[in-house]
Amino acid sequence: MKPFLAIAGILAIVFLWPHPADPLPGFPRVFLWAWERPEDLTFLDPHSAGVAFLARTVCLRDGSVSVRPRLQPLRYSPGAVLMAVVRVEPQSSNLPPADGAAAAIAEAAAITHVRALQVDFDATLSQRAYYRELLGDLRPRVPPSIPISMTALTSWCESDGWIAGLPVVEAVPMLFRMGPGERPARTFRPALCQSSAGVSIDEPLREPPSAARLYIFSPRPWTESTYRAALREVRKWH
Amino acid sequence: MALRILIVLLILAVPLELPGCMQVPEAVFHEKTFPAEGTFLEGQLGILHPSYARKHLVVAYRYMSGIRLNNAETEAISAWPPFGPDEEVWLAARNNIPGIAPIERIDVYRAVQKEGRYYNYINCNGDAFITAASTLERARSKLYAKDWIAAQDTVFADCSQGNAIPPLASDPQLRSDRAYQIASAKFYSEQYDEARKDFKSIAGDASSPWHVIAPYLAARCLIRAGNMADAERELQTIVANPAMAHWHASANGLLAFVRLRLYPEHRMHELALALVKPNSQATIQQDLTDYRRLFDQDVRPTENDDLTDWIVNFQAGGKGALEKWRDTHSLAWLVAALEYASANGSGPPDLMAAAAAVKPDSPADVTVNYDRVRLLPDNDARALAVRLLDSDIPVSARNQFRAECLRMARNLEEFLRYAGRTPVGDDGMPHDDTIDDDSAPVFDRALPLALLQQASSNPLLPAKTREQLARVVSIRELLLSATPDFAAVFHLLHTPGDEPIVLSGYGRLTTDLGELDPLKDNWWCAGSSGPPHWTPPDQRPPEAAASFLPAADRQQAAAEWGKLAAIPAAPDWLGAQALAFAEKNPRDPRVPEALYLVVRASRYGCTDEKTGDFSKRAFDLLHRRYPANEWTKKTPFWYK
Numbered sequence A: 001m002k003p004f005l006a007i008a009g010i011l012a013i014v015f016l017w018p019h020p021a022d023p024l025p026g027f028p029r030v031f032l033w034a035w036e037r038p039e040d041l042t043f044l045d046p047h048s049a050g051v052a053f054l055a056r057t058v059c060l061r062d063g064s065v066s067v068r069p070r071l072q073p074l075r076y077s078p079g080a081v082l083m084a085v086v087r088v089e090p091q092s093s094n095l096p097p098a099d100g101a102a103a104a105i106a107e108a109a110a111i112t113h114v115r116a117l118q119v120d121f122d123a124t125l126s127q128r129a130y131y132r133e134l135l136g137d138l139r140p141r142v143p144p145s146i147p148i149s150m151t152a153l154t155s156w157c158e159s160d161g162w163i164a165g166l167p168v169v170e171a172v173p174m175l176f177r178m179g180p181g182e183r184p185a186r187t188f189r190p191a192l193c194q195s196s197a198g199v200s201i202d203e204p205l206r207e208p209p210s211a212a213r214l215y216i217f218s219p220r221p222w223t224e225s226t227y228r229a230a231l232r233e234v235r236k237w238h
Numbered sequence B: 001m002a003l004r005i006l007i008v009l010l011i012l013a014v015p016l017e018l019p020g021c022m023q024v025p026e027a028v029f030h031e032k033t034f035p036a037e038g039t040f041l042e043g044q045l046g047i048l049h050p051s052y053a054r055k056h057l058v059v060a061y062r063y064m065s066g067i068r069l070n071n072a073e074t075e076a077i078s079a080w081p082p083f084g085p086d087e088e089v090w091l092a093a094r095n096n097i098p099g100i101a102p103i104e105r106i107d108v109y110r111a112v113q114k115e116g117r118y119y120n121y122i123n124c125n126g127d128a129f130i131t132a133a134s135t136l137e138r139a140r141s142k143l144y145a146k147d148w149i150a151a152q153d154t155v156f157a158d159c160s161q162g163n164a165i166p167p168l169a170s171d172p173q174l175r176s177d178r179a180y181q182i183a184s185a186k187f188y189s190e191q192y193d194e195a196r197k198d199f200k201s202i203a204g205d206a207s208s209p210w211h212v213i214a215p216y217l218a219a220r221c222l223i224r225a226g227n228m229a230d231a232e233r234e235l236q237t238i239v240a241n242p243a244m245a246h247w248h249a250s251a252n253g254l255l256a257f258v259r260l261r262l263y264p265e266h267r268m269h270e271l272a273l274a275l276v277k278p279n280s281q282a283t284i285q286q287d288l289t290d291y292r293r294l295f296d297q298d299v300r301p302t303e304n305d306d307l308t309d310w311i312v313n314f315q316a317g318g319k320g321a322l323e324k325w326r327d328t329h330s331l332a333w334l335v336a337a338l339e340y341a342s343a344n345g346s347g348p349p350d351l352m353a354a355a356a357a358v359k360p361d362s363p364a365d366v367t368v369n370y371d372r373v374r375l376l377p378d379n380d381a382r383a384l385a386v387r388l389l390d391s392d393i394p395v396s397a398r399n400q401f402r403a404e405c406l407r408m409a410r411n412l413e414e415f416l417r418y419a420g421r422t423p424v425g426d427d428g429m430p431h432d433d434t435i436d437d438d439s440a441p442v443f444d445r446a447l448p449l450a451l452l453q454q455a456s457s458n459p460l461l462p463a464k465t466r467e468q469l470a471r472v473v474s475i476r477e478l479l480l481s482a483t484p485d486f487a488a489v490f491h492l493l494h495t496p497g498d499e500p501i502v503l504s505g506y507g508r509l510t511t512d513l514g515e516l517d518p519l520k521d522n523w524w525c526a527g528s529s530g531p532p533h534w535t536p537p538d539q540r541p542p543e544a545a546a547s548f549l550p551a552a553d554r555q556q557a558a559a560e561w562g563k564l565a566a567i568p569a570a571p572d573w574l575g576a577q578a579l580a581f582a583e584k585n586p587r588d589p590r591v592p593e594a595l596y597l598v599v600r601a602s603r604y605g606c607t608d609e610k611t612g613d614f615s616k617r618a619f620d621l622l623h624r625r626y627p628a629n630e631w632t633k634k635t636p637f638w639y640k
Helices: A002-016 A098-110 A125-141 A154-158 A224-237 B002-012 B038-042 B054-064 B071-078 B087-095 B126-139 B145-157 B172-188 B192-203 B214-224 B228-240 B242-262 B264-275 B284-296 B306-315 B321-328 B331-344 B349-356 B365-375 B378-389 B395-407 B412-419 B440-446 B449-455 B463-480 B486-494 B551-565 B570-584 B591-604 B611-625
Strands: A030-034 A039-041 A050-061 A064-069 A074-076 A082-090 A114-120 A148-152 A170-173 A196-200 A213-217 B109-114 B117-122
Touching (some): A050 A074, A064 A098, A082 A098, A125 A148, A148 A154, A154 A170, B054 B284, B087 B126, B087 B145, B126 B172, B145 B172, B172 B192, B214 B242, B264 B284, B321 B331, B321 B349, B365 B395, B378 B395, B412 B449, B440 B551, B449 B551, B463 B551, B486 B570, B486 B591, B570 B611, B591 B611
Parallel strands (some): A039 A074, A050 A082, A082 A114, A196 A213
Antiparallel strands (some): A074 B117, B109 B117
């Protein structure tokens, strides 16, 4: 009887302990980032991992918006959970009106089978107001059924509050390709930063992230073996 | 209270601004995958490495085989392949017509999404827009101009999506143009069989201005539909037809495209032969692209050719090249054989003799002598390297010979003489001489303070390195002192760029010593280990690299390094010094500012688990003892 009570107690703690709500309910806990290179992800079990693929790059230059869609083939299994990633590249200080950029980003949500949108950008201090406006303009352009995610520098999730209140469901701190001396934190205080983290298979972490959802980057095209190895690593953390 | 302050700090604190997409510039002294100098294309090959991209190896092979690039070939290889559609040309012409509602943008990409695939391709190429603009020039004064433009808008709308087809023309004058527009719309909307029928029909209509180009476009329909074999036959017919001479160049280009896919092994052999033909400026750019593409796909030519054999062998390290060189006595194979020999530490006498006989005006002279330096006994190698350094060789090659001389340094003077390097590449940084990773750790760990002091005024070293060493000596003296002078500590609190570490390359990104670095490269980290990436993994340990030093100097350096390694992270050390001074000298006017600077250091410096304690102690003391001081007002938080 006693072991039963102990197990029941543990289960009660596990299930009743207040966890932050999953901002992407029903989505896989692992996403592979598929960048602009030929990627064959047909080996992925759609229930185990989703595909966050670079769908387009929106360039902001000289007051105008230009779009370079994905040109490299992406292959995925039927039923794969697709997240369209849009990279925003400001290429001059003369940024175009935010609504034009938002419209170009929103088009990626219309790609067939895409279930979520992720916006990837870097923002200097002076560009933050612009991105705030852009994301505000983006949300109503995208169907309500499509959640919007964004990537984030770790500094935005550490000692910086500028992302608070942005109309996105999550901000994914990128725990790789950081500056010298920077060490990724294990947890982040802003609620937006707590659910997910971005890691790379070529940069082992000193401490595993506590985020429940991981986006995994590979500097080379994914193969089944690199995916399996990444998954083994991730399972050690959770 | 403290927790509340910390939470507020985490929420509100604003960091220094990081430029978006910022890349930390890294000094490069020779490139690993491509030649650092543009003179490579003129035949100054410098030191050739197997890691070079195949494009450069093709160029090197040509020069080593006596097949120079002429100016037009050089220009063709250097130019970027044409990219990007010319829709602006069309839009400018179209939007200039009175009464036509302007169009801002045409999306030329069409998405493919079926059966678990997703990608986009450029559906409408630049030629289409240029042709449309020139046709508009002919049509603009005609009554049917607006009708023609409306149909052309439909055609270009199909570039990105849809399958709209313009209606048949009611105006007889427009009939030929409209037939062409209808065929084009079918082509862009991926109705290739239908489009092909239409183009065939146009080809048979001698009255149509489009009847000459139509066969070419009918062949393109076959390519788009994936019917390469039929496309090849039709394109060969076009190329054989003198009446279609105007389209021969385009048809030949498409033929190459088709043959690349139909017969990759055979095509690779053709390309390898074509790439070593002189005066190939008309084809070399596309041939080089196609050849590399096949290489990347692991295609191998049907028949052996020397260029492909050499590239495969050289990139694999030159194993077996010796026999090939003995058979051919060619310069390219000599280089490959030397690459293998130098990597394995020994070269047979006949190979070494042939290497020694290479003339200074040979394109492979620098490469061959670099391998000889790595193979000869130190004394001979040193003399050869010095001779090369006295000659006119590319900067990147000079850096590599200096590295070899540094490796063979017999004394401190030689070490200092060859430590300096000149950055290369187009990174936008000032290319002042500095030091590389093969000497920085030696300065850092293996030279005692007394020798560092001497080196800091030795003109054999670059001026920038001398200045850096002088600062390092000064900070190390302070750190190693039993009773650090507070004036020096106070100064150090103001200068986050002062580090006790000898840095290679460009050093600290923020050059102003008094400015905080946005990447937290401020002062030093615990264990004097510097930034995590600073110890080069492929170098000898510094102590071994400094074996030329007397034992007493090496022991002294090790003792000093041991003490430095035990010093805590800068914010902790500075905090301990400032707090101790503040306790003893509460009325010293510098104390409030010093406490403020300690808190600042705990925010922007390299921290450890004790840093928060120093930050809080400085914060508490500042607020308790100097509540109305201006520095206290500037210190609303402490940092963990």
